[in-house]
Amino acid sequence: MSRKRITSKELAELVGVSSATISRAFSPDARIGEETRSRILAAARKYGYQPNAIARSLNNQRSRLVAVVVNAIGNPCEAEEQQLLVHALQARQLLPIILCCGDHSDRLQLMRLAATYQVDHVVIFSDMVSLRDAVDIFPTTKPIIVSFEPLDNEDVSAIRIDGSAAADEIVDRLATNGKSRFTYLSGTSSSWIDKLRRKWFADALARRGLAFVADATGTYSYDSGFKEAVPLVHRFKTDAIICGNDVMAIGARDAVKRVLGKSVPEDVAVVGQDGIAMAAWDCNDLTTLSLDHVAFINAVVELIERHQAGDDKPDTITLTCSTRWGATA
Amino acid sequence: MSRKRITSKELAELVGVSSATISRAFSPDARIGEETRSRILAAARKYGYQPNAIARSLNNQRSRLVAVVVNAIGNPCEAEEQQLLVHALQARQLLPIILCCGDHSDRLQLMRLAATYQVDHVVIFSDMVSLRDAVDIFPTTKPIIVSFEPLDNEDVSAIRIDGSAAADEIVDRLATNGKSRFTYLSGTSSSWIDKLRRKWFADALARRGLAFVADATGTYSYDSGFKEAVPLVHRFKTDAIICGNDVMAIGARDAVKRVLGKSVPEDVAVVGQDGIAMAAWDCNDLTTLSLDHVAFINAVVELIERHQAGDDKPDTITLTCSTRWGATA
DNA sequence: TCCTTATGTGTACACGTTTACACAACATGA
DNA sequence: TCATGTTGTGTAAACGTGTACACATAAGGA
Structure with a gap:
């Protein structure tokens, strides 16, 4: 019974005006008689007419679609930002198209597909795609990158995140508590974000004449953290895992508690990064280098709004991380 | 420097053919000379031409967009399904538009906005939107609903989930272990999904001459679980919280362990629902009524594929839940 | 009275594709 | 030889909007 959607020309016929007038009834600041408009809106409600956004986009050269490039949806470490961003977009009548690039075999093709939909903005959270590819694939839409290092490309806007001060704070407290055999557990081997995060801590250690005694690499997942921690403690006698x-x-x-039977943080301190909600749960109470997610997304939205308003001048906003002190370090 | 995107007519000019031939070069089974096609594809690569999906959608009456209506992105209980679905869609060259309806002030308007984009399919995970509103807003696109109760509308496809057998299993074991003062902690007061989940357990209890001794209502969040559990134990002396x-x-x-100082499951058993990955983490090891997320999304994708292929006959697929036995019950 | 200006509406085209139709060139079979 | 079919390409219309332009009407000022 799914009746076809009514078109502006058909509604015009029904109301007894031209299709142009229908269009005017739906744009707030168009020259149209007050009486005509209300007659049209009433008829639209009655017949279930809604302007076709696809046709409008083709005409306008504005799709009001936003490509959001992420690694994964499920992983809590990105989920909070995604949720905030989607809400902010929806409040502005923009629709997000999510691209999961994390384990997608051909990220570039996926991004190209999104590009054919003429998205108005591109937000890149994922560290799996390079800046170079991004500007290549979205030549007309300047992407907004979540960056952890200075960009050499002046055509993109970016949010830069600086955790060096917080890392220094954390290392300071750990060293004061007698820790000396620091190790780093990466989330991935290929990401420059991960490299820079490590560098914040490595620099803080260096300032005190220390260095990581070992490194391991996981997959940003619980299981990988569980598994990789074991050799760090066993073989390298670490007393602080970042x-x-x-x-x-x-x-x-x-792993430290259950598999190795050691206590946290007395035997081995554990430090996280991100500051997700779960870190504050009673059963976790994690010490973590945390980012203010709200400020972060506000910055992204700020850039999008400027871009939407036609301000093509790219800009970089820097945010500073803070520390959440928990029971693990 | 963001050069404008090249159009099919312009590329035609450059190659020396008509724009129709350009289009044919990009559709696999069109009548076109092999030599011409490769010449066009080479030129397309050279000038960065990609067909405009918006224009194509307008012409085709097929957008290849899928509206995915969820409560929230961040909440782990939905995130796994979302991740699987998005991947399946991307593999089929379909793009998901996520609609977060959970705490959105005007869900209906948000859905109407998505409807104007002529989405090909609608998948409704959220229990905050009624079936009635969904078919109303997407009259031309038959929605696929994740349903927990028999649908009275024959125009929609649905995945139905049945957890009664698993609930029976769980109640059986708890009763055998001497539990008798069962309580139920809802995730929301307004959802019929939640009501049905409760009913699975209520029926299982009834079969043994038991009933819930008290109810509480949270918000599907950690904090609400923590807070609502306290009075259930204190005032109602529950020994099993579902x-x-x-x-x-x-x-x-x-809350039971830290605030009340009781032991789980000896003093109070705790049972979850969903079977998310986190439930299996060593620190949680939750007993939970769990759904096979992969089978679930496979069913959704199956319905989408049929619909995409033009099969408009609605269908209902039923899935049965199982039990994950952990250390909490 | 006429000129000017504001207001409301219709006409026609553009946005970038896809595709039905027509047609030319060429091959095939009798 | 001609009728028939196949192949490759161009022409033109359609998809459903938004909007520049033209125009008719009404209002206001001299």
């Missing part, structure tokens, strides 16, 4: 994100930190803590 | 989802179960368990 993890690439909070989920791995929880995994590492579980 | 929770609306896993996250609340983790919160409830924490």
